[in-house]
């Protein structure tokens with residue numbers, strides 16, 4: 269994703285000046301119509317723009333949990349609370365606290381209308397964010413858009429189309445009821461949610477920014493909005509003028525145009541525009557007071573243009589001063605990253621994207637990549653990997669368990685998800701609820717699942733020699749029966765090869781036999797006039813060594829993560845796959861030991877010379893195998909590869925740095941590398957630990973979510 273949101277930064281500033289225009293009517297002294305066009309049509313893009321910006325950064329189909337929303341709500345609450353306090357003197361002056369039914373009115377104002385006219389924006393953005401968030405997360409963009417569009421449509425008839433509603437008796441009554449609770453329909457329920465949804469929609473679906481199309485779309489929809497507004501105005505239908513039908517397409521295209529601008533970010537524009545928004549009504553009061561004192565009312569107040577300019581200048585000056593002071597004196601958090609101060613994994617999503625592209629290119633046309641993301645995506649973190657894969661177009665996933673499948677759904681994954689392993693038949697309704705596809709591991713299992721009375725999507729697994737899961741390819745009549753089961757929707761048939769990684773002639777012959785058995789079975793099914801669903805056979809090595817097979821899917825696990833299982837594996841199809849995961853820690857202590865001293869449990873390391881050792885706070889509790897003790901393991905610090913000495917502990921280990929210079933406390937130590945240090949590539953480290961990279965990487969699944977740092981691809 270592109271991180272340079274310069275366009276947004278600049279437009280924030282423009283939008284805040286447009287909002288001042290709405291509140292000061294700069295053209296009234298000259299032309300009523302001109303002022304209408306400026307403040308009731310043109311400037312009406314400002315508030316939706318702010319809402320969309322919040323939606324753009326906040327709303328996403330993909331989320332690990334609801335934290336992001338609550339942080340936003342808390343922050344906006346804080347700003348709202350402060351703004352209300354600032355305006356109490358003006359409330360007092362206006363006699364606000366003397367109104368009838370004070371308490372209900374204050375509550376109404378706090379929730380919907382704001383305690384001063386412009387403050388409605390803050391509660392609206394809180395309500396709008398919450399509504400949009402839950403709609404997008406629980407359903408999808410389409411549903412969220414439809415629901416919020418209906419809300420907006422209802423709002424329209426209490427706003428700029430009120431004249432129409434008023435004439436229809438029942439409707440008029442309905443809106444009057446609404447106005448008891450909120451003075452306008454331009455609020456957090458009817459107005460704000462759709463702009464949050466649109467912002468999120470643009471953020472989640474960013475591909476090429478089609479600048480010309482956006483310009484074209486904007487011009488047309490703006491022209492239509494212009495006509496719409498003038499008609500409503502001259503027919504005198506408007507009760508208020510914040511909501512137009514064509515405002516929606518207008519904002520959609522405008523936002524895309526704004527995103528087109530790239531360059532250096534000016535982050536403080538964000539604070540500046542917020543402050544201008546909040547304080548400009550005070551500046552209006554100040555300018556009026558000032559004018560009165562200097563007897564310049566004729567110029568500073570009655571001339572609407574000069575008045576507007578003065579309010580803008582003073583608001584910008586005040587805003588800039590506060591922003592500068594704030595940046596300088598705000599309580600500074602020490603830039604300290606608790607996620608990376610001990611042990612963490614780093615996920616390079618660039619490399620993941622590269623692998624997906626490379627694998628897809630090598631696959632037959634019509635064959636889909638099924639991303640195997642079981643065991644926390646081989647330790648890479650299921651959330652980061654699966655959401656990114658879906659964003660770049662992967663539409664099939666495989667997991668080992670139903671709970672992994674449910675987690676993916678909760679992260680926002682909408683693609684098909686195949687469960688490769690066993691699921692209790694008593695969870696059939698969950699399979700249906702989360703739209704998960706179950707592997708049928710035996711005939712008896714399929715039969716029992718069918719009897720649960722819940723329609724379930726399934727793939728039949730065929731055992732062709734692995735003898736783990738599946739119905740034997742010899743049991744033709746059983747397999748045929750499964751197709752006839754009432755509650756089983758057979759969407760696929762597959763098998764698994766058990767020695768496709770081997771280049772031994774016997775193993776190759778065995779694999780060929782498995783493949784033949786599978787296709788014979790399929791031919792027999794065809795002859796019994798069963799319509800053949802999706803077929804798949806190959807996992808990573810199956811594909812790399814038998815790329816000629818034509819299937820509906822390739823189930824890629826280890827290859828997707830860019831590593832071989834073992835360094836010496838021979839592979840038919842050679843291409844450049846790049847490792848995704850690296851494991852890192854840092855030096856926390858360096859100490860000197862004397863010749864003859866020992867290090868660690870069991871005194872397994874005895875110094876043969878005076879030595880320097882470094883302690884790293886990472887151990888087998890973090891997934892780094894204990895079998896890498898006593899020099900089996902190596903670590904990269906600066907440009908040095910140094911040996912692990914003594915036994916690896918649960919959460920720390922020691923390395924010998926006697927032969928190095930300049931290594932210091934705080935230096936990063938790499939234990940699994942992605943950048944071409946072959947001695948530390950996952951397959952070599954795995955081999956040294958007596959295992960394969962699949963297992964080594966899986967172990968990283970013990971890392972807490974926050975101990976994962978992502979390298980995110982830049983927009984091309």
Ligand SMILES: *Cc1c(COP(=O)(O)O)cnc(C)c1O
Nearest residue numbers: 640688764807808823824825826
């Ligand atoms: C785990 C698994 C895969 C993925 O295997 P890789 O060798 O990592 O590509 C494919 N199919 C099945 C049935 C699996 O269990």
